[in-house]
Amino acid sequence: MQGSFLFPATLPSPLAFFPLNLLLLDKRVSSLFLPKDDPRTVHLLGVLKVREGDEIDLAVRNGPKGKGMVSLPGEGAIKLEIRWLEPHPRDLHPVHLILGLARPQTCRKILEQASALGVERMAFFEAEKGEPSYAQSxxxxxxxWMERIxxxxxxxxxxxxxxxxxxSSLEETLASERxxxxxxxxxxxxxxxxxxxSAVGIERGSPVLLALGPERGWSAAERELLRSVNFEFRHLGERVLRLETAAxxxxxxxxxxxxxxDSESR
Structure with a gap:
C-alpha cells in the first residue's frame, strides 16, 4: 500500500453512523428525517428516550454545531428541525500520532480514543515486525475506519x-511529516x-510527533531511522502495556x- 490517503473522502451516507453525544452530518441542512430503521432513530428513541419538543445536539463535519428540535411524525420515525449556532474555533491539537499497524480490533480502539482526545492527525504504517495482512483488513x-473516527x-x-x-513503511510516514x-x-x-x-518538557502549544511501534515493537532499522531524524526515546514505566493503552x-x-x-482561555 503506497501512501494510501484516507481523509478527507466522501462518506456513503450521513445516516450511517451510530450517535453518541451529538450527531455528525455531512452538510448543513435545515431539517433531517430519520426513518424507523436508522440506527440513530433506534438510539434516540430506545436509549435517550427523546420526546416531542426535545432538543438534541448536531454538528457538521469540520463545521458548526446546532440544535435539532424533535418531532415524531409517526411510524417510529423522527424529524429534526435544525437551528445552527455561531461558528466555533477549531479545537484539534497539533499532535500527530504515528503508529505501527496492529490487529484491527486494536486500531479500532485507537482511532476512536485518539479522535476523542483531539489529535490533529493519525498515520499508521506497515512495520517491519507487523503482520502484512493487517493493512488488508x-x-x-x-x-x-471513518466510522470509528x-x-x-x-x-x-x-x-x-x-x-x-x-x-507502507515508517520511512514513508516520516517523509510525509515535514x-x-x-x-x-x-x-x-x-x-x-x-x-x-513524563520527563519530556513539551512547550505549551508546540507541535508534537508521537510515535508508537506495532505490538511486537520497533525493529533495529526502525529505531535507527527514528534516531536519524531526531526522535527521543521515552517509556511509560516498567509495565508492558497493550498498544491501545499505551497510546x-x-x-x-x-x-x-x-x-x-484550554482552561485558561475559557
Whole structure:
C-alpha cells in the first residue's frame, strides 16, 4: 500500500453512523428525517428516550454545531428541525500520532480514543515486525475506519475531524511529516529509553510527533531511522502495556499542556 490517503473522502451516507453525544452530518441542512430503521432513530428513541419538543445536539463535519428540535411524525420515525449556532474555533491539537499497524480490533480502539482526545492527525504504517495482512483488513478497505473516527468525535462533543493515512513503511510516514514548524519528536520504546515520557518538557502549544511501534515493537532499522531524524526515546514505566493503552496514556501526558491552555482561555 503506497501512501494510501484516507481523509478527507466522501462518506456513503450521513445516516450511517451510530450517535453518541451529538450527531455528525455531512452538510448543513435545515431539517433531517430519520426513518424507523436508522440506527440513530433506534438510539434516540430506545436509549435517550427523546420526546416531542426535545432538543438534541448536531454538528457538521469540520463545521458548526446546532440544535435539532424533535418531532415524531409517526411510524417510529423522527424529524429534526435544525437551528445552527455561531461558528466555533477549531479545537484539534497539533499532535500527530504515528503508529505501527496492529490487529484491527486494536486500531479500532485507537482511532476512536485518539479522535476523542483531539489529535490533529493519525498515520499508521506497515512495520517491519507487523503482520502484512493487517493493512488488508475490512477496517482499512471499507469506510469503517471513518466510522470509528466519527464515533470518537461524537463522543467528545466536537465537530473537527483528524486526518488519517496508512503508509507502507515508517520511512514513508516520516517523509510525509515535514511541517513548517519544527515539532518535538518522541517515540515510545520499552527497551532503549533513558527516561519516562513524563520527563519530556513539551512547550505549551508546540507541535508534537508521537510515535508508537506495532505490538511486537520497533525493529533495529526502525529505531535507527527514528534516531536519524531526531526522535527521543521515552517509556511509560516498567509495565508492558497493550498498544491501545499505551497510546491513550501517552496522549494524556502529551496533551496535558494543551488542556491547561484550554482552561485558561475559557
Amino acid at each position: 475490512s477496517l482499512w478497505q471499507t469506510h469503517e 466519527d464515533r470518537g468525535i461524537e463522543q467528545s462533543f466536537s465537530s473537527f475531524i483528524p486526518s488519517c493515512t496508512v503508509y 511541517t513548517a514548524r519544527d515539532p518535538r519528536k518522541v517515540a515510545l520504546d520499552n527497551y532503549e529509553s533513558p527516561e519516562p515520557l 491513550v496514556a501517552a496522549l494524556g501526558i502529551v496533551l496535558a499542556s494543551y488542556w491547561g491552555e
